[in-house]
Amino acid sequence: MSFLSRVKQLFGGDKTLEEDSPVQTPEIAAELQQPAVSDTAQAVHQQAGSTRGELADFDILEELLIDAGIDVDTTMSILQEVRKGGLRGRPTGEQVIERIRAKLNSVFDLDSALHTTGSPAVILVTGVNGAGKTSSIAKLANMLKQQNRTVLLIAADTFRAGAVDQLVILAGRVGVPVMRSVEGQDPSSVVFNGLQKAVADKVDVAVIDTAGRLENKKNLTFELQKVVRVIETKFGLPLSETLLVIDATTGENALMQARAFSEAIPISGIILTKIDSGAKGGSIVSIARELHIPIKLVCNGETLMSIKPFDKDDIVNMILLSE
Template sequence: MSFLSRVKQLFGGDTLVEEESPVEAHEIGAEPQESVLSTAAQTVEQQGGRARREAADFDALEELLIDAGIDVDTTMAILQEVRRGGLLGRPTAEQVIERIRGKLSAVLDLDSTLHTTGSPAVVLVTGVNGAGKTSSIAKLANMLKHENRTVLLVAADTFRAGAVDQLAILADRVGVPMMRSVEGQDPSSVVFNGLQKAVADKVDVVVIDTAGRLENKKNLTFELQKVVRVIETKFGLPLSETLLVIDATTGENALMQARAFSEAIPISGIILTKVDSGAKGGSIVSIARELRIPIKLVCNGETLMSIKPFDKDDIVDMILLSE
């Protein structure tokens, strides 16, 4: 059952219990004083029952939000928004969903513009192994090529066996040149050579593939920082984008990854992958809320064309429709 369906189940089908009519004083055998006390007791009991049911429903909603991958702080903010004044009585499912959607949209409402201007524009792509980094680079190159931009790929992932060959195959499929490296070569030297070629050939956009760094491998983090220094100091080129690839199915570990990479280098945006794999996607909301990092691109398939600019409504729908 989807998140949306479970919210409707919580808030959609219940109706308030109608209060019983107070006993009329003139009815045979009725005592007016006892009737008033009995009615008051019934009212208090009904109000208490509604309060208990409402508390249980909101506890269940809290569990649903956290289960969707949304962090505790964002979950509390959403619950506060749903509970805030302005609704008479218990909120309906439609009102709850509307306020959840509104809060998620507001958190994700960041500048998602992909910046690829420069002479050349330099886009650095990083992320952990298995997130879909190399294939995302190929999709990005293909997208830029279809925009009539010239592209050079730089294979600076010299640590993972087969990484250079994998990118070379994808570069051939896209039809763009690639600056090769050999396994174990200093990534900074590969980037230096690639930028020299890009400047000489007047390439529009350079896309740099870096090693799939685990956030706890400090030596690889230092290499990443060194690559950034080469770009910015030796060539005097500002990074147009530093994109972190995040697997949408990762869950709360995605926030940990984003924190770690942000501590190493400034991250300007996210490429969100595997959104077509049953991802809940709530973790991306946590990244946007805590780190203010926007999603720039979304990959939703296996083909080179399966990449598109971020649309917050699509991501909100993905979260609400997640199983």
């Protein structure tokens, strides 16, 4: 049962609804009409027995929010929002959901536009192993190509055997050129060569793939900082975007990843991947709230077309509808 259904079950229907009906997507409206199903929330409800009442329900709501991957601080401020006055009596399920929705919307109120101006615009893509960097770069290149922008991919993951070949194959599918590298080459030298080519060829956007190695944090930090220095100082090009790829299925570790990478280099935005893989996505709320890093792109599958600009409603719905 989804988070949304559990809240609905906990707080009931709209019998006491006094204010305007909340705006609902058809999907959520359908969920809200589902009959209450016996599940954890109900079990907890029964367990609560004699203490059943508003306070017990708010305790259960707190558990549900934390279970959805939302951190304690955000959960507390959501609960405050939900409990605050203005409505006579106990809020209905719909009212609770709308207040949660409003809170999540305000957390995601950040600049989510992807900046691709510059000659060329330079986009650095980073993240842990397997987060989806290389595949997201191919999807992004495809998206930019469809917007009639010329693209050069720079293969600066010289750490993992096969990483360059993977990028070259994907670039071939998209139909964009790649600045290749060899295993073990200094990533910043590949970046330098790539940017020289991008400038010479008057390419609109250069996108840089990097190695994902959080476990070797010291080297990763050093390497990333050196790449940024080469781009901005040695080459004199401002970075249009430094995007951190976060796998939406990661859970609370995602916040730790975001903290670690943003300590190493300034992160301008997030590419949220694998939202098609049953992600709860609550951790992304913590990243937005604590680090104020906007999500810029969202990937929802393995095809080249499985990428789209961040849409607040989509992500809030993903969290509310998570199982």
